[in-house]
Amino acid sequence: MSKEVLIPIANGSEDIETVTLIDVLRRAQANVTVASIGEELLVVAARGTKIIADVKISDCKMKEWDLIALPGGMPGAKNLSENSVLVELLKSQNEKGKLYAAICASPAIVLQPHGLLIEKNACCYPAFRENIPPEQLAPAHNRVVVDQNCITSLGPATAIEFALKLVELLFGKDLSDTIGKAMLC
Amino acid sequence: MSKEVLIPIANGSEDIETVTLIDVLRRAQANVTVASIGEELLVVAARGTKIIADVKISDCKMKEWDLIALPGGMPGAKNLSENSVLVELLKSQNEKGKLYAAICASPAIVLQPHGLLIEKNACCYPAFRENIPPEQLAPAHNRVVVDQNCITSLGPATAIEFALKLVELLFGKDLSDTIGKAMLC
Numbered sequence: 001m002s003k004e005v006l007i008p009i010a011n012g013s014e015d016i017e018t019v020t021l022i023d024v025l026r027r028a029q030a031n032v033t034v035a036s037i038g039e040e041l042l043v044v045a046a047r048g049t050k051i052i053a054d055v056k057i058s059d060c061k062m063k064e065w066d067l068i069a070l071p072g073g074m075p076g077a078k079n080l081s082e083n084s085v086l087v088e089l090l091k092s093q094n095e096k097g098k099l100y101a102a103i104c105a106s107p108a109i110v111l112q113p114h115g116l117l118i119e120k121n122a123c124c125y126p127a128f129r130e131n132i133p134p135e136q137l138a139p140a141h142n143r144v145v146v147d148q149n150c151i152t153s154l155g156p157a158t159a160i161e162f163a164l165k166l167v168e169l170l171f172g173k174d175l176s177d178t179i180g181k182a183m184l185c
Numbered sequence: 186m187s188k189e190v191l192i193p194i195a196n197g198s199e200d201i202e203t204v205t206l207i208d209v210l211r212r213a214q215a216n217v218t219v220a221s222i223g224e225e226l227l228v229v230a231a232r233g234t235k236i237i238a239d240v241k242i243s244d245c246k247m248k249e250w251d252l253i254a255l256p257g258g259m260p261g262a263k264n265l266s267e268n269s270v271l272v273e274l275l276k277s278q279n280e281k282g283k284l285y286a287a288i289c290a291s292p293a294i295v296l297q298p299h300g301l302l303i304e305k306n307a308c309c310y311p312a313f314r315e316n317i318p319p320e321q322l323a324p325a326h327n328r329v330v331v332d333q334n335c336i337t338s339l340g341p342a343t344a345i346e347f348a349l350k351l352v353e354l355l356f357g358k359d360l361s362d363t364i365g366k367a368m369l370c
């Protein structure tokens with residue numbers, strides 16, 4: 001059975017992180033929905049890539065998600081953090097024990113302030129580590145951290161590993177390895 | 186002085202390769218123009234990412250480019266290869282000894298059939314190596330190959346290294362290293 005994956009994006013989301021999540025999860029045949037948190041489907045990423053989302057985040061409320069995965073980038077992470085529909089979706093995801101994931105600025109700027117890292121270890125882009133309580137920070141050499149239903153990662157150069165770990169958690173290690181090989185990891 | 190970089194894209198261009206070129210070259214402050222080779226600015230990448238180009242390729246003819254860089258992906262590379270405006274731009278770029286670059290399927294599917302690998306060593310996605318004469322193929326462990334004004338690379342997992350090499354050739358190794366560090370390479 002396929003898996004329903006929500007990728008919320010905002011103006012200022014990091015280009016590579018956004019598209020790597022979309023690309024790798026679609027290679028796994030996940031049913032990926034790219035949702036703009038704004039009024040427009042057009043999102044301008046942090047380095048100016050113009051991406052058309054599939055839907056608006058308000059269309060995503062009544063659905064069950066197997067995974068919600070957040071790209072980083074600034075001010076994208078701040079924009080995601082200020083969207084109440086997304087925050088409710090993430091909290092509900094956590095209450096159900098279902099998977100959510102964030103990379104780069106987003107663990108610190110989206111998950112942490114909304115209580116989504118409570119009793120979880122995490123990592124994030126180095127410049128944002130101070131936003132996460134030290135006792136929850138994974139050692140700096142960790143590139144992807146899985147703690148229960150919460151997956152975090154560092155930044156653009158770890159985006160493929162991060163996405164492949166999400167594939168592994170949804171579909172198993174065999175498929176994740178196969179896709180990694182096809183991408184020449 | 187900034188550099189003018191043309192990134193031609195088509196339906197079926199590989200999502201990660203396309204956006205990594207855009208992102209990394211813009212981090213270097215290159216003046217990046219994303220050009221759709223079709224009649225529409227909207228391009229649907231190989232894994233469904235919907236990207237809005239800045240211009241159509243027909244608007245790019247009268248300009249001088251410091252670099253033309255091609256993403257791979259199928260059928261994106263085939264679509265690029267069949268576009269006569271782009272092919273003329275690439276040939277003219279080579280005649281002037283200026284930089285052009287291709288990753289994944291594109292060295293084999295775009296550069297090779299149009300004579301743009303003559304007397305040049307290159308690499309490409311493993312499945313396309315048979316399209317390049319063996320004496321021109323770099324050994325399989327090469328992830329990025331620079332031969333004179335022609336730069337080639339393997340696929341999604343080498344896209345960041347490829348883009349950083351292009352930054353190095355345009356702006357120098359210091360900036361390339363700085364950007365690589367900021368991306369956590």
Ligand SMILES: [Cu+]
Binds near residue numbers: 014104125155
């Ligand atoms: Cu970031």
